Amino acid sequence: MRYLSLRFITVGAIAALAGSAYANDQLIKMSQNPNDWVMPARTYDAQRYSPLKQINTGNVGKLQVAWTFSTGVLRGHEGAPLVVGNVMYVHTPFPNNVFALDLDHDGKILWKYEPKQDPNVIPIMCCDTVNRGLSYADGKVFLNQADTTLVALDAKTGKVAWSVKNGDASKGQSGTSAPFVIKDKVLVGISGGEFGVRCHVTAYDMKDDKQVWRAYSEGPDDEILIDPEKTTDLGKPVGKDSSIRTWEGDQWKIGGGCTWGWMAYDPQLNLVYYGSGNPSTWNPSQRPGDNRWSMTIFARNPDTGIAKWVYQMTPHDQWDYDGVNEMILTDQSINGRERKLLTHFDRNGLGYTLDRETGELLVADKYDPKVNWTTGVDMNKNSPNYGRPAVVARYSTEKPDVNVADICPAAIGSKDQQPAAYSPETQLFYVPTNHVCMDYEPFKVNYTAGQPYVGATLSMYPPKGETNMGNFIAWDGKTGKIVWSDPEQFSVWAGTLATAGGVVFYGTLEGYLKAVDAKTGKELYKFKTPSGIIGNVMTYEHGGKQYVAVLSGVGGWAGIGLAAGLTDPHAGLGTVGAYAALSNYTSLGGQLTVFALPQ
């Protein structure tokens, strides 16, 4: 009956449906179409799971390259293309070109957007000139440029519908994250944690460049959009001035907490989830206190920006363990009870599962056994330290000018921005991880607007006695256990795709696209793409055929040595030395490779 009635609703009628709900409803519907890929993680729950199953464990070994496309830009290609109907939208690192490619004609270029940006933004991009991709809604494609310009492009023509400056590059603010559309708003974060930027998430009206709300990560309650009475932290109201009372003086004004990661959204709960990054500077003794709300998961009402709950993973961070990694929303049963969950693999090496409605902490366990900076999180609800990780004293970096060795994970974390995926069939998370430790020596640094505000010297290397710098793991978020683990020579810096075909895809820094069995981790297929992969694997169906696509282009924080031509091992905040051997495997590039089964 529902189907019958829908048949009589014309497209025009749908478009005429009540204002603010429209884009949301349409986006939800579009994201449920397995043929398309309309937002960074395909669906609002950020599961990066596709119901497509033409490619499955039985035939993925026969996968072949269908067509390819060079972006014409070198350096690190993070993120994934979007597919909407017959059109694929591909983005690039700085200068942030966008291509609309015709899927009916091997990727013929329908239009190209080439912003003119001041190249002076490049030196303030800490970890390569990356961009994490686009969002689509209501006939527009949204791009967060390096220079913090948020641009709405007409999806048909590539013409700029509107644009707005979200920050100020001269103060070290930059744009690297993907915009995120909820209802009639475009939400966008900002980067600059290594430049003392006080970061925020801002919502703009999707129709124009009007700012609707802005929520800082630190500062007074009315600027962080926290209600002292109603916003909770582990079930309790945060109270007045929850942020500024955890900073000395007005250090919160240059406090970091950047918002360059991924967002997820629960339409039923009407909550958007994202994490904030490191407190500035990296020298912890310069900023006493818990430095709230850096390193925090926020659950906010997207209409108002007001936080419903918060949870800080790493109070008073001493290791640059940004909390920006993705929040994956799943409905699973824990101890016989169906729960709305949020799972988050933090840079600090702990995999967290929370109740996403209340922010209750359910699981916090190491997803790399080598993690040593903490003995674990206090899970005793009656403890004053409830929810707080216990820091192992010898891995504290609190003393300036003291080099602390063998901290695991390194600052790049047990995982960085490379997003994990979840399969509702196996109820497992597929997590691309780093397996890297570090020496960390903090030093005093003075703040100058627009100048680096790091204050630490780092070296990175695999855990002692090991050579592999990464693992691709399957994780049970209900129990906090690794189910299987595939070692990789280098960190897995590419995002994962899980599919109904029982196949999980990921990319490697050497440039391989790999397909493994979701149940066992057994490698079923691999292919050497032109350059190292730090993009996220996606899939779509076109003309009755399933395709798998990924951007190659080595770079990002792990690949910054290759990307920027750096050789000092301490450069790249410590990654250049660690990943020096990458140059034996791959070279800079910027290519899309699209795979399919043979005819």
Added chain:
Amino acid sequence: MRYLSLRFITVGAIAALAGSAYANDQLIKMSQNPNDWVMPARTYDAQRYSPLKQINTGNVGKLQVAWTFSTGVLRGHEGAPLVVGNVMYVHTPFPNNVFALDLDHDGKILWKYEPKQDPNVIPIMCCDTVNRGLSYADGKVFLNQADTTLVALDAKTGKVAWSVKNGDASKGQSGTSAPFVIKDKVLVGISGGEFGVRCHVTAYDMKDDKQVWRAYSEGPDDEILIDPEKTTDLGKPVGKDSSIRTWEGDQWKIGGGCTWGWMAYDPQLNLVYYGSGNPSTWNPSQRPGDNRWSMTIFARNPDTGIAKWVYQMTPHDQWDYDGVNEMILTDQSINGRERKLLTHFDRNGLGYTLDRETGELLVADKYDPKVNWTTGVDMNKNSPNYGRPAVVARYSTEKPDVNVADICPAAIGSKDQQPAAYSPETQLFYVPTNHVCMDYEPFKVNYTAGQPYVGATLSMYPPKGETNMGNFIAWDGKTGKIVWSDPEQFSVWAGTLATAGGVVFYGTLEGYLKAVDAKTGKELYKFKTPSGIIGNVMTYEHGGKQYVAVLSGVGGWAGIGLAAGLTDPHAGLGTVGAYAALSNYTSLGGQLTVFALPQ
């Protein structure tokens, strides 16, 4: 019996064979091994034909991509990689990096050579920052850098064994062509015809950087290495001062005749063949005379450099019809007589077949029916104009400041550097052609060393009433007839490969690798590589499997608009406007794509 005796000759014994003949014999032997590809055209005869036939007309439709490699360099990628045993050597445009890739491990990088070159050489490269590839001999890889440095690299380590400056970039001299090894010498040409360079071919001792001989294209007999009594032109001695008496005053000193094309060699005749380019300037009224020996095929003794014969295709060029295109050596029967032939598809639109021993002209016919600047070549041996093309007066550009319209072909020729192939089985040549006409307006220009010395403004476009700007044709060199012709939207700027499998391969500016039936031209396979193809297709066998490889990377003269970001239609010496639509199909890149049949 031969096999048995060879078994007892050790590698050491072979290496100990008499000095100067060694590399030559070894190279001939190596080039006869169909698994390898040791010189630019595979074999000395420049046929670009491979006896491999695992991939054939019956199965080429199932071809798939085996692995890929990004060079990390954008702009035009001309030339082809070499394969010697388990190693593939890949070159790039400026800065002319060289990679040694391990074929046993999907192209793992064994070594990388990254020359430091002054970027001031870029503006003097008329037609993109291209490089046409490497040569291999005696454990060394030879590279002709943009800055004219000829480098010998140890093939095992990539270390520089020796290097020598072949020219002076401050005077507009640059290096773009592939070196060519004959016996114990490395021969190398030089570019700069748009800068009034007096060009030459130079032979260096393969063991070190010692110059053995240098043969200019213009000048006194002892500098052009022509023996007035013995060197012949169409059967007759050229006589004293054959070059300088065809120039006014000392204009020959800035006379062009550059040597940036391909070479071929006949070991039995001990003759090396190559062509010289346009006379400088492009304004013909400024340089009266035949401007010898620009636009000339040279047959020289590689030991001494002395020319045995010469033939000038386009005396007193008025259209920039460089004569540098490849010389393909074949043994075919003409009128019942077995002859040693040389076939050459000139920029001027004529396909020439000569007796390569004597330089006798046998065939000179249009390989694009639209060629209109000449009614044809006088083939009457008793005519005073024997061997000379008859110029159609209305297409002469002799009058300065007069715009002459609709000249066919355009300055880029009916074919440019993109080399043709020949199959001894079909006895046909497979020719990647341009199908483009032009307006040409010469103007007075003054010579200043290191500055452009062109003196003409050009527009290019497809022939009136047509839209395709290229054809891929099969040509009978014995009769001078087109056997079949496949139209292409853009000029075919990629080099051809013919194979014993009955399949001919070429690339397109949009980025397709195409395979066609050698007999009929029927398309059997196409694949969209990351970027436009101006490289030359090659093939090799490794581990019992035949591979086909090609470099993508749009650019070159045809693609200079995209490559250098030019938009003025007259820029790029007229190509920017003609090929503007290319930007709808492809973007800059630099990738190797390697194809094979499925497992």
